[in-house]
Amino acid sequence: MDKAQIRRNAAQAVAKLAERAVERGTDKSAQGDDLIKSGWERSGADFCPPIKPAFLRQAVAYYDVAIEIDPAADLYYQQGLVLEQLSDFAAAVEAFEAAAAAESRYQMIVAQLVGRCRAKLHGTHDPGAALLKGMEGFAKRPHQEFPQRNRTPLNTMLSMMQEVVAMVAPATGPTFTNRPDSRSAATDAGEAAEMGRDPLRYLIEFAEQFVWLMVQQDFVAAHAFLSAEMAGVCQLAELEQTFNDLVADIGEIERVESVSLTDEPWERSENGAHEIYVSVLGDQCDEGIAVAITKSDEGLQISNLEWGRP
Numbered sequence: 255m256d257k258a259q260i261r262r263n264a265a266q267a268v269a270k271l272a273e274r275a276v277e278r279g280t281d282k283s284a285q286g287d288d289l290i291k292s293g294w295e296r297s298g299a300d301f302c303p304p305i306k307p308a309f310l311r312q313a314v315a316y317y318d319v320a321i322e323i324d325p326a327a328d329l330y331y332q333q334g335l336v337l338e339q340l341s342d343f344a345a346a347v348e349a350f351e352a353a354a355a356a357e358s359r360y361q362m363i364v365a366q367l368v369g370r371c372r373a374k375l376h377g378t379h380d381p382g383a384a385l386l387k388g389m390e391g392f393a394k395r396p397h398q399e400f401p402q403r404n405r406t407p408l409n410t411m412l413s414m415m416q417e418v419v420a421m422v423a424p425a426t427g428p429t430f431t432n433r434p435d436s437r438s439a440a441t442d443a444g445e446a447a448e449m450g451r452d453p454l455r456y457l458i459e460f461a462e463q464f465v466w467l468m469v470q471q472d473f474v475a476a477h478a479f480l481s482a483e484m485a486g487v488c489q490l491a492e493l494e495q496t497f498n499d500l501v502a503d504i505g506e507i508e509r510v511e512s513v514s515l516t517d518e519p520w521e522r523s524e525n526g527a528h529e530i531y532v533s534v535l536g537d538q539c540d541e542g543i544a545v546a547i548t549k550s551d552e553g554l555q556i557s558n559l560e561w562g563r564p
Contacts (some may be wrong), residue, residue: 265324269332271488272316273469278466278509279309298341298374298430308459309466310340327357334367334462342435356360374430381439397424458512460554461545462532468497469534481548481555486558502541504536511535527557 281294281304294304317333334349347368354364373379460479467476473494477485480493488496501507511533527546534541546558 258547259322262326264287265320265326265329268316268320268323269329271472272313272320272332272336274470275309275313275316276339276468279306279313280339281305297339298343298433299335299339300370301446302430303339305339306459307340308463310336312463314340325358326357330356331360331364338367338371338374341374341431346371369562371434375432379430381405386561391424393404409445457491457528457530458514459531460547461556462510462512464545464556465532465543468493469501469507469510473497479556481550481557484555484557484559497500500541501534501536504534504541505538507534508536 280297294306296302306366313336314333317329317336321329321333330353334346334353335350337343337346350360350364350367350371353360370379393444401553454472464476464479467473471494473490477488477490477493480488513531513533514529527548530545530547532543532545534543540563542563544560544564546557546560548555
């Protein structure tokens, strides 16, 4: 195997981690404020499916690494889609244009995506109108390209789509808020204010991200979540071995879910930490980890771990 192929394989391996982070941080099943779960927020994608930004930022970082290894067009393209979800439309445009520059076959689709992101930057993009325009254009194609006998179901589909857009558009709205610098995982002023209103949300996200890194077998990144004292007690190799032993019999891990073990967001337990219980849900059975989180001048840190279900 030559070095170029090795680089491609390595980049794709890192991209798989990005894809898992996107999957973890995106919920396409909910629409409207009443269906957005606690700890989630609207994305910058059309019709605003809910996202957990921390996971999508992690995906952007993974794509940065993959692109550094092998600057392939599909990696830029996928990163652009994530940046659009994070509402960092200017960065998304740069990623899409890099995809088109890397490979000509992306030029047509990229032109549409760049136009969409720039319209969102200027507050002129209406996702419902754009969707219907595309459907109407498809329905008007020449007869030889799309036979008349097949137009009835197509027109029915268009009518149904118009009804769906009419219901969804008022809930999501045509305007999008630009949030530059989403490539950074640093907390911006808006997130800091949100943290002040609902600190439990950030504790849960922190605990879930720690566990999900271990699910992805990224134990180096997970170990960095530990406090200095805890990192000394639980070495990297021990963290990996303990987690893998814990989940060995639960099958394919589908997701993680969390619940606070403390009534109030910053109520302190005897060890001075707030505890989050993270369930690791497999397709055969479940396991769990109690994560004790402390807050210091350096931010959130994990000060203790209890492995297994209570």
